[in-house]
Amino acid sequence: MSAPTSVPTLEVRNLRTHFFTPGGVLPAVDDVSLTLERGRILGLVGESGSGKTVTGFSILGLLDAPGRIVGGQILFQGRDLVTLDKKSLRALQGNRIAMIFQDPMMTLNPVLRVDEQMIDAVQAHSKAGREQARELARDTLGMMGIASPEERLRAYPHQLSGGMRQRVAIAIALLHKPDLIIADEPTTALDVTIQAQILSEVQKLARQHGTALIWITHDLSVVAGLADDIAVMYSGRIVEQGKVADVLDQPLHPYTQGLIGSLPSNNRRGERLRQIPGLTPNLLHLPPTCAFAARCERVSEQCLTRPGMTEPLPGHAVRCFHPAVPVHAVEFRHG
Ligand SMILES: Nc1ncnc2c1ncn2[C@@H]1O[C@H](COP(=O)(O)OP(=O)(O)OP(=O)(O)O)[C@@H](O)[C@H]1O
Numbered sequence: 001m002s003a004p005t006s007v008p009t010l011e012v013r014n015l016r017t018h019f020f021t022p023g024g025v026l027p028a029v030d031d032v033s034l035t036l037e038r039g040r041i042l043g044l045v046g047e048s049g050s051g052k053t054v055t056g057f058s059i060l061g062l063l064d065a066p067g068r069i070v071g072g073q074i075l076f077q078g079r080d081l082v083t084l085d086k087k088s089l090r091a092l093q094g095n096r097i098a099m100i101f102q103d104p105m106m107t108l109n110p111v112l113r114v115d116e117q118m119i120d121a122v123q124a125h126s127k128a129g130r131e132q133a134r135e136l137a138r139d140t141l142g143m144m145g146i147a148s149p150e151e152r153l154r155a156y157p158h159q160l161s162g163g164m165r166q167r168v169a170i171a172i173a174l175l176h177k178p179d180l181i182i183a184d185e186p187t188t189a190l191d192v193t194i195q196a197q198i199l200s201e202v203q204k205l206a207r208q209h210g211t212a213l214i215w216i217t218h219d220l221s222v223v224a225g226l227a228d229d230i231a232v233m234y235s236g237r238i239v240e241q242g243k244v245a246d247v248l249d250q251p252l253h254p255y256t257q258g259l260i261g262s263l264p265s266n267n268r269r270g271e272r273l274r275q276i277p278g279l280t281p282n283l284l285h286l287p288p289t290c291a292f293a294a295r296c297e298r299v300s301e302q303c304l305t306r307p308g309m310t311e312p313l314p315g316h317a318v319r320c321f322h323p324a325v326p327v328h329a330v331e332f333r334h335g
C-alpha cells in the first residue's frame, strides 16, 4: 500500500553516518537532508569518496561495521527507518524499497535461472500466474534493450555478459514496482543507446507508478536528462541542492560551478568528471574550515569556519558563505 500523497516517499533529516576505523572516526555522511516526493527523481552527484554510496546504504540499512548511523532520521512514508526493528526493515527492503547496485551480482542469485528470479519479482507484488509473470519478465527484458529475451530468461547469471547482468538487475528492480529505488551508477558501463532506453523506462516507472528514485551518478548529462532534482555532495555533505534546471543553469556553489565547468565540451559518456584542481580533504582529518576552502577561488577569512546551508534563491539551497547569487535575484528578493 502506498502512503497518502501528502507524505513524501522519503525524507532524510540531518543524516550522519560515521565509520569507526582504527585510524579514527571518518564522517562519511554528515548532516545530509533530502526530500523525495512520490514519482520524483533525484540525481545525487559528487566526486569519488564524497559519500553517495554510503548515503544510499544508510537509507537501505545496509551498512556494515565499522559504519554506523550516528544521527538523524530516515523517514520512509513517514516511518523512521533508523529506529525501525530489523524484521519490519527487512520486509520493506524486499518489497517497497529496492537498490540497484554498481555490482549486479549484489542483486542476482547466482544459482537461479533469470526467469525464476524475475517471476519471483513479479509475484512479490502481484497475483499474476507463472505464465503471465514470465511474459511480463520477457517484455521487461525487451524494454532493457535485450535481444532474444526468451533465451536470456533460460540463462543463469554467469552465462550473461556484465552489461547484460546489469540490465537484468535493473529489470528486476523495475518489476518489483517499489515505492523507492536507489540506483548506484548502474548504467555507467552500458552503451549510450541502451542507457538512454533504460533511463526512459525508469522515468516512465516513476511517472506512472509514482516510484521515487535516487539516481547516483558521476555523469551530469544523465542527471540533466533524467532527474527532477539534484543534490551535489562534497566531503560527506550536500553543498548544493534544488531543481535540476535551476542548479545546472545557475550553480551557486564554487564546487558545482567547477563540476559543470570541468565537463569537457565533447564530454564522452561514462567518462569520470575531469578533476577540479586540488584534492578533496582527508575525511579522517577534516579541517575546521569549509571543506572546499583549499580549492576555492572565492575563499575569504569567513570560510575558516564551516558554512551552514542557506536558501538564497527559492527552493535552491547552498552551503557557502559566498554563493554566486546573481545580483538581479538579490535585488528582486529584497525589493
Ligand atoms: N567500510 C568502510 N570503512 C571505512 N571507510 C569507508 C567504508 N566505506 C566507505 N568509506 C569511506 O566513506 C567515504 C564515502 O564513501 P562512498 O563510497 O560513499 O563514496 P562515493 O561518493 O560513493 O564514491 P564513488 O563515486 O567512488 O563511488 C569515503 O571516504 C570512503 O573511504
Ligand code: SF4
Binding pocket: 253, 254, 255, 290, 291, 292, 293, 294, 296, 297, 298, 299, 300, 303, 307, 319, 320, 321, 322, 323
Ligand atoms: S564557503 Fe568559502 S571556501 Fe567554502 S565554497 Fe564558499 S566561498 Fe569557497
Ligand SMILES: [Mg+2]
Binding pocket: 052, 053, 054, 184
Ligand atoms: Mg559509490
